[in-house]
Amino acid sequence: MSVPTNAAAPPRPELLRIEAVQSGYGEVTVLWGVDLVVREGDITALIGSNGAGKSTLMRTVSGLVRTRAGRLLWRGQDIGQRDPAQMLGMGVALVPEGRRLFGAMSVEDNLMMGAYLRRAPRADLQHDLDQIYTLFPRLKERRAQAAGTMSGGEQQMCAIGRGLMSAPRLLMIDELSLGLSPLLVEQLVEALTVLNREGLTIVVVEQDVVTALELSDNAYVMDTGRIVRNGPSAELLNDPAVRQAYLGALAH
Ligand SMILES: Nc1ncnc2c1ncn2[C@@H]1O[C@H](COP(=O)(O)OP(=O)(O)OP(=O)(O)O)[C@@H](O)[C@H]1O
Ligand SMILES: [Mg+2]
Incomplete structure (x- = not known):
């Protein structure tokens, strides 16, 4: 067996794996089978239009909304249905939309x-x-x-x-920059960069697609309860379809 000489660095271990997860509220299904992987030490961004289900996904991972189908794996282990206190105890912290x-x-x-x-x-x-x-x-x-x-x-x-x-081992922030001035957003981005450099794994839901993709290593695009695109953030930033759909006038 030959050993490749220029092999890329092995991918970082998976901290969280979301597999075919469905969830919602009452009779309404919001997430229709979401797959997403968060690797240790990465910043992962979640973007998508209003009502796509980003907050619902964050709440589902936090145990605030029940998983109806699919599964969550934490460091490779199927963790079943946990309540918010159990998820927090395992190291999953959510900074909720609206701060609360x-x-x-x-x-x-x-x-x-x-x-x-x-x-x-x-x-x-x-x-x-x-x-x-x-x-x-x-x-x-x-x-x-x-x-x-x-x-x-x-x-x-x-x-x-x-x-x-x-x-936490995983800090999830739902809407980092909403309603904040550019200078403040810059300060928050800098703080997250420092935390990440110190080893913290971060998931950030962010309306400002450029901020999200510049800050993160990998990104997922969500639309009506499904992941419609994902990949390295630098690639998504240059993806014509992403630019067209989410960067509007910036697209060229
Ligand atoms: N508590 C709730 N009860 C019933 N429906 C809800 C509830 N919370 C959210 N929804 C519905 O779930 C869908 C997804 O909402 P969610 O808040 O997850 O979207 P989002 O991607 O975070 O949107 P935004 O960008 O506006 O924050 C929407 O249709 C919303 O109306
Ligand atoms: Mg939301």
């Missing part, structure tokens, strides 16, 4: 809510909190402020920080 902070509670209390399932010593939690304050100094300045009175960008930092306080 506790508006009357302080920033720091919101951050600490992320750690409610951890049985870590106080010193470890304090260490992680300090890391988040280093990543987002604005949160440190505003640690005692009611989360609901912060700007949209600060709230997004707080929601990401809360997700990080669960010490």
Whole structure:
């Protein structure tokens, strides 16, 4: 057997595999058999038009919406149906669309809510909190402020920080940039890049297709509950069909 001399690096191990997953709400089916793989250490982007089912997919992976068919594999193991606390305990954290902070509670209390399932010593939690304050100094300045009175960008930092306080292996962010200024989006992208460089695996749902594809290693395009395209983000960015459908006037 000959050994190829210029073999590409082996693909990174799979952290999450979604296979033929169907789910929905009540009588309504939203996901019609979704396949998606998230590899360890990657940033994976999920894009697609409004109502495509991106948030439903994030909620299904988080255990908030039940899987009706198909399966979820976590590090190669079929994990069956888990509830949100179990998924969080395994290391899957969701930063939900709309952030869902506790508006009357302080920033720091919101951050600490992320750690409610951890049985870590106080010193470890304090260490992680300090890391988040280093990543987002604005949160440190505003640690005692009611989360609901912060700007949209600060709230997004707080929601990401809360997700990080669960010490996740996979951080999923539903709508990273929605409603935020370009400068803030740039800061958030930079923060995610730092976290990823430190080894965190990230899935990001993002309306801004250019931001999504520039930030990520791999991307999936969703339409009406199905994955219609996927591949390395750099390739999708140059894919005429993706440019035509999602970049509108930018297409050429
Ligand atoms: N709680 C719910 N009950 C019933 N139907 C729902 C619920 N949440 C979402 N849906 C429906 O599921 C479909 C997919 O919605 P979902 O929020 O997953 O899409 P999305 O891709 O995240 O859209 P957006 O880009 O607008 O956030 C839509 O038709 C929506 O109306
Ligand atoms: Mg959504």
